[in-house]
Amino acid sequence: MSEARDWQQLSTYLTGVDLDMYLEIPEDLSRRIEIKDGLVTVCESPSPNHNAIARNLQAALLRGIAARRDGSPCLRVNGDVDMLVSEVPFHFKRPDVIVYRRIDTARPRWRKKPLVADTLLVVEVVSPSTITADTMDKRVEYARFGIPHYWIVRMAEHNGPVASIEMLQLGSDGTYSIQQTAQRSLATDVAISMLDPFTATVTWTELDLGVD
Incomplete structure (x- = not known):
């Protein structure tokens, strides 16, 4: 077509x-x-570097979940999947990366795609056309939805590699506060060292895979 x-x-x-x-x-x-x-x-269709970074984050988070000591496969990591906010009025988001609780029973119409209530972490990789949406609008929206963790990933000159990662955590007042900000540095290769909602370490080298 x-x-x-x-x-x-x-x-x-x-x-x-x-x-x-x-x-x-x-x-x-x-x-x-x-x-x-x-x-x-x-x-807008994302750039190849944007997609590569999102895939690299998914892979790194999957490794973190697989390494959980309790061996529980209760979490899922996905990307470019619809997250239902409400049926009436109909409202969904499609984060670049999403971590959510495993859905054992398919819903009648939404099947095994996540609801906001299932979601623990969303990640948006900022593109030139989504700067305001990712850094301001979605920060307010995702907090209002009650999503515990929101990460904002910025690329160098909006086209990769990753320049910084802002990790936000939902507070008791219903707003996000900065939990950690990772800036690319020659001093260490560790980009992300997280404890919640699970333990994982992600390096800049891992995030650079496939990025031109």
């Missing part, structure tokens, strides 16, 4: 979208949008 036909088809879903309508949208189009309160937001 040509891009012109893609946009023509997508335009029929621009307003008043509910969950039933969303489930009818062809997957190649639904993967390019988010929906907030029934209104469609078209997401």
Whole structure:
């Protein structure tokens, strides 16, 4: 399907979208949008470096979960997957990386995709078109949703490699505070050393894999 036909088809879903309508949208189009309160937001296609960094983070967090001493597979790590905020009005987000509790029983329509209530950590890799959304809007939204941890990853000149990682934790007042900020340094290769919601260490070298 040509891009012109893609946009023509997508335009029929621009307003008043509910969950039933969303489930009818062809997957190649639904993967390019988010929906907030029934209104469609078209997401710009991320750069290869953006995708590589997100994949590297997923892989590192998966290793951390696999190494848990209790051996419990109760957490899942994923990326580019819909996280349901509410059915009415229909609202979902699609974080670059998400850690959530394992879903044992598929929901009738949302299947085994996570709800906000399942989510422990979300990560957004900042792109030029998402600076305000990732650093301001989503910081407020994710806190309001009650997500315990939010990380903001910034790339050098918005095109990689990773320059910094801001790790935020939800406080008792319902807002995020900075738990840790990692800045790329020649002194150490450790980018992330985390204890909550599980223990993991991620190096800058690991984050650089596949980044041009």
